[in-house]
Structure formats: structure tokens, C-alpha cells
Amino acid sequence: MNQPPRRRLGATRVLISPIGLGCMGMADFYGEATDTVSTDLLHSALDSGVNFFDTADMYGPWTNERLVGTALRARRDEAVIATKFGVVRTEDGRFLGLDGTPEYVRSACDASLTRLGIDTIDLYYQHRVDPNTPIEETVGAMAELVGAGKVRFLGLSEATPDQLRRAHAVHPITALQSEYSLWSREPEAEVLATCRELGITFVAYSPLGRGFLTGAITSTNDLAPDDFRRNNPRFTGENFQKNLELVRAVNTLAAEWGITPAQLALAWVLHRGNHVVAIPGTRKRSRFDENQGANGVVMTEQALAFLEEHLPVGAAAGGRY
Secondary structure (H helix, E strand, O other): OOOOOOEEOOOOOOEEOOEOEEOHHHOOOOOOOOHHHHHHHHHHHHHHOOOEEEOOOOOOOOHHHHHHHHHHHHHHHHOEEEEEEOEEEOOOOOEEEEOOOHHHHHHHHHHHHHHHOOOOEEEEEEOOOOOOOOHHHHHHHHHHHHHOOOEEEEEEEOOOHHHHHHHHHHOOEEEEEEEOEOOEOHHHOOHHHHHHHHOOEEEEEOOOOOOHHHOOOOOHHHOOOOOHHHHOHHHOHHHHHHHHHHHHHHHHHHHHHOOOHHHHHHHHHHOOOOOEEEOOEOOOHHHHHHHHHHHHOOOOHHHHHHHHHHOOOOOOOOOOO
16 A cells, blocks of 8 residues: 655644545535444545544534544544534534633533543644633643643634734644635735744645535535535625636646546645645545545646636635635
8 A cells, every 4th residue: 555645743743644534514514414424434534544634522513523533433543633622502503602711621622532532632723713812821721731631732723823823822833724725815815824934734624615616516506405505605696606617717727637626626725835734524435535636636837827817816706604
């Protein structure tokens, strides 16, 4: 078996898959999922050499961590498991807001450890910065979890460069996870450079534009009735039609290269730097295998120029949420 590709996780000695697996859709937001199918995919991912898995307590809510933990537990030493806290939901799924208080950090971590069925979380993210709690207090509490052996490394999600620097001054931040793709390029302004400077891995979530950049979505009829994208600004009305034009450019270049649009989009993300990794989510083995094929795609200057022309910063119509 060929050695799978790896990139360093922050300033640690841990090596992770450049294209990991986002597990959110196995429990929430993208229509009905089947635990048996999801578990098979998680096992197949390990078999293929992928070792970086992303979940969160609020996915489900709470059910995704149980699924991921159960599937990976027997092969714990092969998996780098990332989870998150801070977005508070009720059992029926309603959102109650953000909580970054030290008390909540501690209780959320213990709850995640229990659901995952593991002794230590490899990478623990604050899912969103709580505007009502100084980030220094939140990260201070997260650092205590590292000292207690409950967490190995710390991360933030959707944090600004200033927030990232303030957090990093309290305790080393290993990873920053934010949305990044050909149609969500905001991190290029400052965030990517800040991560490189501080030795932080940038983890791109939704690197396929929530599936839009795969070319598989040509109508809202392609989405399940309870798929949250049906209410996403980029998937509705005139925005949808305008964004289809962006996808056509990706399709054109991918066809010329003999690869899929998803592989082109993922290769573009990975090309942004060796400190960048991606966590596309899927529930299908065929899509997982397709995504992993992007590891072997090498971007050329001509391809980069083509994509810059057709999908410049701010090209997507509609807000991210």
C-alpha cells in the first residue's frame, strides 16, 4: 500500500491527511443519514490511510460524536479526532447561542469525552468565539484541559487574526478552522498569512462550497426536503443561477484536465500552502474516493490564472449564511 500523503498539524509532530473527513453530514443539516453506512465509510477512510476526522458536540445535536467515537474506537491510535464546543443547542435542535465561559468549556469537554468514548481529544476547537467572554478566558480554560490530559491540542473556528493572536498568546493554537473554497475566499485577506506566521494549520471546511462546486447540484430539487441549503442565500433564487455560472467555469477546466470539478476545487485549496488542509464532508464512498484523488492533482500557473479570472474574490452571489 502506498504511503498516504501527510501534512504537519500546526507546530506539533503529528501528521494528518491533507484531505480529512468532515463528519457533520452524517448526523445533521444535509438530510437523513444512516449510521451503518456512515460507520462503513469511517472504517473505509481509515483503511485508505486517512486519519483526520472532524466532528462537534452540536452536530445532531450530540449524536455525531457518539457515531464517530464508536466507529473509530477500536482503531483509536490510527485516528486524529477533532471536535468542538461553544454552539449551544437544545435536544430538539434549537440554537440557544454561544458560550465560551470557563465553566462551560470544562463541562462541554467532559461531555464530549463521554460521547466519544475516548480519554483524550486530539484537537479541541472553540466552535465560534463568544462575544460575551474574553477569548483569553476561554483559551485559558482550554489550556487547563491540556494540562489535565483531556485535550492534546487547541483550535479555534472562524476567528479573526486579532482573536487568533490573543488566543495564541495565552496558549499555542494548533489549528484554525474556517470556511474556505473557490467561492468563499475571505481568509485570503489576512487569516492564511497569520496562520502561516504563527505556525498554525488552517483547516478549510466546506472546501467544495457546500457541494455546489462539485457540479452535482443543478437545481434545488437535487437537495433533500430537510437539507438546510434550501434556505441558504447562495442556493436560492437569482443567486443560484448566478453561482451556476461559476461552477461552469470549474467544470470546463476540470474536463480539460480529465479530473472532476471536486478534485480541481480541492487541489486549489491545498495549493494555498503546506499549512492548509481540507475536510470535505460526505456520506458516500464514491465521493470520498473522488475527493482523495485530489491529492495527486498539481495546479499549474495557467490553471490558477483561469480560476482567478472566473472565480475572483467575492464572485459568489449571496451570503455564506
